[in-house]
Amino acid sequence: MSQPISLTRYLIEEERHGHINPELRLLVEVVARACKRISIAVGKGALGGVLGDAGEAGQASINVQGEAQKKLDVLSNEILLEANAWGGHLAGLASEEMTTSLPIPEPFPRGRYLLLFDPLDGSSNIDVNVSVGTIFSVLRCPDGVSEPRDEDFLQPGTAQVAAGYCIYGPSTMLVLTVGHGTHAFTLDREVGSFMLTTRGMRIPEETREFAVNMSNQRFWEPPMQAYIADLLAGKDGPRGKDFNMRWVASMVADVHRILTRGGIFSYPLDSKCAAKGGKLRLMYEANPMSLLVEQAGGAASTGRQRMLEVVPTSLHQRVPVFLGSKAEVDIAVDYHLRHDAAHG
Numbered sequence: 001m002s003q004p005i006s007l008t009r010y011l012i013e014e015e016r017h018g019h020i021n022p023e024l025r026l027l028v029e030v031v032a033r034a035c036k037r038i039s040i041a042v043g044k045g046a047l048g049g050v051l052g053d054a055g056e057a058g059q060a061s062i063n064v065q066g067e068a069q070k071k072l073d074v075l076s077n078e079i080l081l082e083a084n085a086w087g088g089h090l091a092g093l094a095s096e097e098m099t100t101s102l103p104i105p106e107p108f109p110r111g112r113y114l115l116l117f118d119p120l121d122g123s124s125n126i127d128v129n130v131s132v133g134t135i136f137s138v139l140r141c142p143d144g145v146s147e148p149r150d151e152d153f154l155q156p157g158t159a160q161v162a163a164g165y166c167i168y169g170p171s172t173m174l175v176l177t178v179g180h181g182t183h184a185f186t187l188d189r190e191v192g193s194f195m196l197t198t199r200g201m202r203i204p205e206e207t208r209e210f211a212v213n214m215s216n217q218r219f220w221e222p223p224m225q226a227y228i229a230d231l232l233a234g235k236d237g238p239r240g241k242d243f244n245m246r247w248v249a250s251m252v253a254d255v256h257r258i259l260t261r262g263g264i265f266s267y268p269l270d271s272k273c274a275a276k277g278g279k280l281r282l283m284y285e286a287n288p289m290s291l292l293v294e295q296a297g298g299a300a301s302t303g304r305q306r307m308l309e310v311v312p313t314s315l316h317q318r319v320p321v322f323l324g325s326k327a328e329v330d331i332a333v334d335y336h337l338r339h340d341a342a343h344g
């Protein structure tokens with residue numbers, strides 16, 4: 001195998017092709033560098049004193065989502081904030097762990113992009129040494145806005161100029177799109193660089209594998225109940241083939257598997273999360289993952305609408321998610337549309 005090229009070299013090539021400008025190239029480099037720092041913190045585990053809950057004296061620290069924060073949620077957020085505030089390419093930032101967005105304050109240099117991130121995805125897996133990750137999305141700051149507010153971030157997923165995630169697993173990998181394919185880079189720990197190990201990831205169109213939290217089954221809507229029942233019926237059911245199931249409960253790990261070997265990932269609407277609109281967050285989970293999946297030949301939907309066309313109404317908006325192998329996502333969507341048509 002020929003020597004893989006570095007992330008820096010790949011980004012320079014994309015700039016030469018006119019796919020990105022120098023600002024966006026450097027922005028991605030800054031995010032990648034922050035992810036390397038998070039990877040080191042995650043890798044130290046119990047030795048780094050970073051496991052367990054955030055907060056003091058037995059008092060849990062609760063974020064804007066109403067969820068208890070882990071120490072690594074807080075640390076990863078701080079690493080991304082610090083790195084990007086000094087980067088000079090951003091006008092503002094928004095994070096799963098912060099109530100409102102943050103315009104880059106004086107005296108930091110201000111740029112033209114907006115960055116949204118889930119600093120540590122899969123928090124429930126931190127203390128059990130299972131893969132976690134960082135998810136990010138890059139938007140343009142609207143023209144004429146120098147101090148962006150929450151509403152300036154409310155752009156549909158189609159407006160993303162870059163998206164990616166870093167998975168902290170047996171190896172640390174950065175999976176990135178700047179709108180020209182989805183590419184995977186593996187961190188060479190000795191050299192300290194991300195190296196391009198898969199150019200142009202492709203999701204097989206069809207699959208026999210699904211990912212869903214089955215413990216929520218009785219809370220799902222009827223079309224989701226019907227869809228999964230038919231998958232479980234296997235060879236004897238209407239699908240005529242047996243399906244396998246996987247659920248890591250870190251979206252990064254589940255999506256990484258799907259980008260690698262296909263499958264369908266779903267976090268559907270259920271009666272526990274219906275009032276909030278779903279479980280997963282549109283702006284820094286669903287949208288970046290949907291762009292990566294579409295760029296790899298897959299599909300992503302809310303079950304009723306293409307994910308990337310959802311017009312956001314709030315920064316921490318939640319949505320139902322179906323993404324992965326295109327033919328299978330289309331089938332899941334069809335169950336929902338047929339149900340809606342039959343029930344008005």
Ligand SMILES: O=P(O)(O)OC[C@H]1O[C@](O)(COP(=O)(O)O)[C@@H](O)[C@@H]1O
Binds near residue numbers: 120123
């Ligand atoms: O525990 P559940 O309900 O199966 O949820 C798992 C889902 O929750 C999440 O962990 C939410 O992410 P955070 O850890 O960033 O809050 C997703 O990664 C994952 O798909």
Ligand SMILES: [Mg+2]
Binds near residue numbers: 118251285
């Ligand atoms: Mg998450």
Ligand SMILES: [Mg+2]
Binds near residue numbers: 121123
């Ligand atoms: Mg998180």
